[in-house]
Every structure is written in C-alpha cells, then in structure tokens.
C-alpha cells in the first residue's frame with residue numbers, strides 16, 4: 061500500500077482529484093486522512109527538537125493538511141501550496157510575502173474590496189504604496205511599472221464585474237522587469253485556468269468557495285510557481301502564526317473529491333441561465349465571460365478551459381424597492397455573501413463596487429448570482445416570478 065496522488069500527473073483532472081493525497085500506508089489503509097487535532101508533537105530524542113528536517117509543531121500541518129496541499133497541487137501544479145485560514149488571509153499572506161517598505165504594488169481596479177482595503181489601510185501603514193490599474197491593461201501594464209514596483213496583483217475575472225485580464229501578457233511584462241505577480245484565481249477554482257503555467261508567481265484560491273463547495277468551511281491557499289517562492293510564502297506563514305484547522309482542511313479536501321463534477325454542473329447551469337437572462341426585457345446586459353457578448357470573451361476562450369457558475373447581470377433602471385421586492389421573495393435563490401456552494405445565491409452588488417481608475421458605469425442595478433446544484437429549470441422559474449414582482 062503506497063502513496064498516491066500529486067505525482068500522478070499523467071492522469072486526467074477527475075482521476076487526480078480522486079487520488080490526490082491518498083496515503084494508505086500512513087493511514088492504515090483508510091481512504092481518507094485522519095483529522096489530528098495536534099499542537100505539541102512530542103519528540104523521543106533531545107536532538108530531534110531542533111532538527112530542521114523534522115516536523116516539531118502542529119502549525120506545520122498534519123496528515124489532513126498535507127493531503128489537501130497535495131490535492132491543490134494536483135489541480136494547479138506549482139512547487140508547493142500553503143494553506144491559510146480564509147480566502148482573504150490567503151490574499152494578504154501573498155501580499156505580505158512580496159511587500160517592501162518604500163515599494164509599491166500595482167493592483168487591478170477590479171479587485172475584491174477587502175483586498176483593496178488591506179492594501180489601502182494596512183500595507184500603507186508599513187510604507188507600501190498601492191497604485192490601481194485598468195484590469196484590461198494587458199501588455200500596457202509595462203508602461204506603468206516603475207523602479208518602486210515590487211508586485212502586480214491580478215484578479216481574473218474580477219469577482220463582481222467579470223473583466224478577464226490578459227494574464228500571459230501581464231506576467232511577461234512583469235517578468236521582464238523582475239516584478240512579482242500574484243493572482244486571485246478563485247473564479248476558476250484552479251481547474252479552468254492555470255496561472256502558474258502562464259508565468260504567475262503566486263496563485264491564490266479562496267477554498268471557501270468551490271473547493272469546499274458546501275458553505276461550511278473557511279480556508280484559502282497560496283500556490284507557488286517555484287520552490288523559492290514556496291519557501292518565501294512558508295516563511296511568512298510561519299512568522300504570521302497562521303493555522304489551517306484540521307477539521308476545515310478535512311471538509312475542503314472532501315469537497316475537492318467532487319469539485320470537477322460540481323463545477324461542470326454549475327458552469328453549464330450558469331451559461332444556460334446567462335443566455336436566458338440575455339433574452340429578458342428587464343435585463344440591460346449579462347456579464348459572463350463565456351457569452352460571446354462579453355467584451356473579454358476572446359481572452360476567456362483563449363485562456364480558460366471552462367466556465368464556472370458565478371456571473372452578474374445589469375438590470376435596466378429600477379427603483380430600489382422594486383429590486384428588493386424581486387429578491388426578497390425568491391424561493392430558491394437566497395441572498396447572502398460568498399459563492400461556489402451547492403446553494404444558489406443572488407446579491408445586489410452596487411455598494412461593494414469601488415473604482416479608482418475606470419469608473420463603473422451601468423444602466424441600472426448590478427446583481428451577482430452564484431449557481432448551486434438545484435435544477436436550472438426551477439431556478440429559471442424562480443427568477444421568472446421575481447421579474448414579475450419587479451414589473452408589478
């Protein structure tokens with residue numbers, strides 16, 4: 061009985077997801093790793109306590125965290141994965157790994173708002189400047205890199221407004237100037253887009269979303285392209301005293317076993333719903349990169365191998381009370397933050413959108429949906445009734 065998993069690169073994604081991190085010898089034949097709630101790791105010999113080759117503290121991660129890290133690498137590749145207690149802490153861990161006092165970080169204007177806040181409030185206090193750039197800058201990012209630029213932060217697609225970034229062009233411009241790159245690639249779940257293959261240094265996943273998939277666990281990860289980058293992230297993880305709970309790691313790993321199937325269902329359902337919405341008279345536009353009408357569809361088709369189940373649509377102008385009437389009485393779609401779970405969600409996004417470079421302009425309210433695993437026909441019926449309330 062041996063170890064299976066991350067080395068089985070020749071297998072297709074579904075097979076890798078089933079095998080990754082399985083260690084029958086270590087786990088007495090159990091298919092799944094044990095959940096070990098461990099802080100102290102007792103050592104038999106005095107010298108072992110200070111042996112850098114030995115695991116000496118539970119914060120380094122036990123069997124279940126190791127298995128999850130292997131599963132993440134089996135999906136996205138790279139030299140190593142570091143877990144973090146939430147998706148946001150994975151973003152901040154990556155940023156702290158590259159930040160230097162006196163330097164600046166270029167951040168996409170479409171970035172997740174809490175990441176923006178961390179840059180503007182915490183990094184600023186430590187002398188790190190943030191400059192925002194147009195998410196559609198592509199190779200032109202090279203024109204705004206300066207001597208002070210230490211890193212470029214990408215998020216593709218932007219998780220509210222769904223701009224797709226030209227990642228290979230940005231990575232190439234950054235590498236040419238020896239600037240680090242970080243991407244929040246949560247939308248793709250690491251499955252439909254491979255940032256490290258495109259030359260990005262650190263790929264961030266909010267595992268809370270698709271990998272967990274069941275709206276019951278927070279976790280994040282930073283995957284590194286090279287061993288040197290992995291070491292730097294690990295050092296920062298250690299200094300910050302971060303921990304990834306074994307119970308949550310178990311849940312996320314369990315979620316990953318069905319990730320490919322869920323994504324496929326949710327992605328198909330989302331595209332079907334997006335096309336249906338395009339035909340509705342109440343809708344001004346639909347923002348799903350898999351639709352030919354999306355301004356970045358060509359980039360998406362070039363770089364992504366599939367669509368995930370989160371997208372947004374813009375309503376024609378409506379008073380807020382009509383939108384509230386539409387949303388508050390939906391029977392299947394629920395209102396709430398986060399996404400990627402088995403339950404369909406819908407949220408009005410207006411208050412979350414902050415822009416510094418290109419103002420967000422829309423015909424009416426922006427609604428974001430995350431498709432769950434319910435029947436898409438039932439979801440369409442639910443929204444049909446919602447639109448009737450919107451008009452009444």
Ligand SMILES: Cc1ncc(COP(=O)(O)O)c(C=O)c1O
Pocket residue numbers: 146147148149151172215219244246247266267268269278279280398399
């Ligand atoms: C794009 C993106 N990145 C990161 C996060 C943060 O994840 P978490 O909620 O696990 O902190 C979110 C959460 O909504 C997100 O949408």
